[in-house]
Amino acid sequence: MSKSARELVFATNNPHKLLEVQHILGESFKLLSLQDINLTEEIPEDHDTLEKNALQKAWYIYNKSAVSCFADDTGLEVDALDGKPGVYSARYAGEGKNSKDNIKKLLKELQGVKNRKARFRTVIALIVDGNEHLFEGIVNGLIIDYERGEDGFGYDPIFQPDGFSLTFAQMPLDQKNDISHRARAVNHLADFLMKQ
Numbered sequence: 198m199s200k201s202a203r204e205l206v207f208a209t210n211n212p213h214k215l216l217e218v219q220h221i222l223g224e225s226f227k228l229l230s231l232q233d234i235n236l237t238e239e240i241p242e243d244h245d246t247l248e249k250n251a252l253q254k255a256w257y258i259y260n261k262s263a264v265s266c267f268a269d270d271t272g273l274e275v276d277a278l279d280g281k282p283g284v285y286s287a288r289y290a291g292e293g294k295n296s297k298d299n300i301k302k303l304l305k306e307l308q309g310v311k312n313r314k315a316r317f318r319t320v321i322a323l324i325v326d327g328n329e330h331l332f333e334g335i336v337n338g339l340i341i342d343y344e345r346g347e348d349g350f351g352y353d354p355i356f357q358p359d360g361f362s363l364t365f366a367q368m369p370l371d372q373k374n375d376i377s378h379r380a381r382a383v384n385h386l387a388d389f390l391m392k393q
């Protein structure tokens with residue numbers, strides 16, 4: 198890491214996410230986790246859109262620590278369900294339920310439904326010098342009707358990105374990271390930061 202790397206707080210304590218995003222941003226930036234800045238309390242995230250949640254988290258950190266920071270929020274938006282589960286993707290089957298339960302509920306709701314189009318959408322909210330900026334990353338695909346693959350997390354076993362015959366859960370991680378919603382949003386963030 199170069200000495201002049203700019204420090205940026207990423208609203209996560211997930212070391213995998215931190216590494217993945219650090220890799221995309223490169224050496225000009227040094228990412229700090231919430232733990233690194235001793236922010237241990239739970240950050241509120243109670244809005245009804247990805248944009249509002251990402252902004253809420255980023256402003257919360259900025260107001261506490263006054264450092265440049267960004268937060269992300271992701272949802273799976275299914276056309277036939279008017280964009281659901283969307284912002285509620287993590288707890289679609291209810292509080293305390295897991296990804297398997299979420300998948301089960303989604304497949305049940307899509308039983309017999311022909312239109313299987315869906316997208317993962319990530320929104321990143323960045324706050325620099327008190328100004329907010331939003332970035333979006335989308336990957337379009339289909340919800341298949343049974344689980345395929347062991348890797349990944351969340352809805353990966355039932356999401357097949359357009360142009361591929363594998364689900365996200367069947368792809369090597371590098372391949373998923375090349376085309377994923379999160380990577381696309383982070384690339385937009387990186388383009389913006391490089392120009393600053």
Ligand code: IMP
Pocket residue numbers: 269270271272273286287288296317349350351352353365377
């Ligand atoms: P988060 O905003 O990254 O925490 O994502 C919210 C929820 O969306 C997660 O709990 C997962 O259910 C789902 N999700 C986000 N990203 C992915 C992904 O890459 N694959 C599958 N599910 C995902």
